[in-house]
Amino acid sequence: MIAVSAVIIALLLGLSVVHWVVRDVRRLSRAAARIGKGQMNVALKIERRDEIGQLADSFMQMQSELSTDKLTGVTSRAALLRYLDAAVHKRGRRATELFEQFTVMFIDLNRFKAINDKLGHEYGDLTLIEVGQRLRTIMREDDVVARFGGDEFVLVFWGIAEAAFADKVRKKIEDALAPPLECLMEVDGAEGMTVGASIGVSFYPQDGKDAETLIKLADHGMYEDKAAGRKNEKDGGRDQR
Numbered sequence: 001m002i003a004v005s006a007v008i009i010a011l012l013l014g015l016s017v018v019h020w021v022v023r024d025v026r027r028l029s030r031a032a033a034r035i036g037k038g039q040m041n042v043a044l045k046i047e048r049r050d051e052i053g054q055l056a057d058s059f060m061q062m063q064s065e066l067s068t069d070k071l072t073g074v075t076s077r078a079a080l081l082r083y084l085d086a087a088v089h090k091r092g093r094r095a096t097e098l099f100e101q102f103t104v105m106f107i108d109l110n111r112f113k114a115i116n117d118k119l120g121h122e123y124g125d126l127t128l129i130e131v132g133q134r135l136r137t138i139m140r141e142d143d144v145v146a147r148f149g150g151d152e153f154v155l156v157f158w159g160i161a162e163a164a165f166a167d168k169v170r171k172k173i174e175d176a177l178a179p180p181l182e183c184l185m186e187v188d189g190a191e192g193m194t195v196g197a198s199i200g201v202s203f204y205p206q207d208g209k210d211a212e213t214l215i216k217l218a219d220h221g222m223y224e225d226k227a228a229g230r231k232n233e234k235d236g237g238r239d240q241r
Helices: 002-036 051-067 076-086 112-120 123-136 163-177 211-234
Strands: 102-110 144-149 150-159 196-204
Touching: 076 144, 076 150, 076 163, 076 211, 102 123, 102 163, 102 211, 112 123, 123 144, 123 150, 123 163, 144 163, 163 196, 196 211
Parallel strands: none
Antiparallel strands: 102 150, 102 196, 144 150
């Protein structure tokens, strides 16, 4: 009876260990499948110190690298487009709350080319990093700031799509970018240099129901804003774009 009991206990322990291992392997498999379908913010909570735990840590690091712009540390373009696609298709636990409506703002930096041409790409990169950090300060916890390419950024504000809100955010962006760039403070001839922003806005769902349309409309609005700034410059204004 003692021998039989020992065998039964050993079998139960073995089955428990197998279940524990298989459960976490299945979690990894499901997470990989979700990322393969375009979902970038997949939560994976596996706390263990064996090889599976190491694999889970590597998986989360890979996910972070895929969703992060390598230069600035903000959201990458690929991740942004996938977030927007998930939003318009109402995927995710909080889809009803966050994705019912949202605001997209397309930003192109003013005077960035002058910094790049005068000081070089190294200081241009430092400028982009600092701008990304400043933009983060005006974002709510669930919102997205992404580098779209070059000196272009896209902001997404979930759960709200109102012109009055966009106007307030525009003012916050201008205020955030107004101070002289700290990364250029000790560069000869660059003290006090600043960047501004040309901004375009689109709203979901009234302006478009897919990510491509929303980005294009916001991009078009940005070019209109930049053209208005250039006209203002010709007419004697101070905004140099």
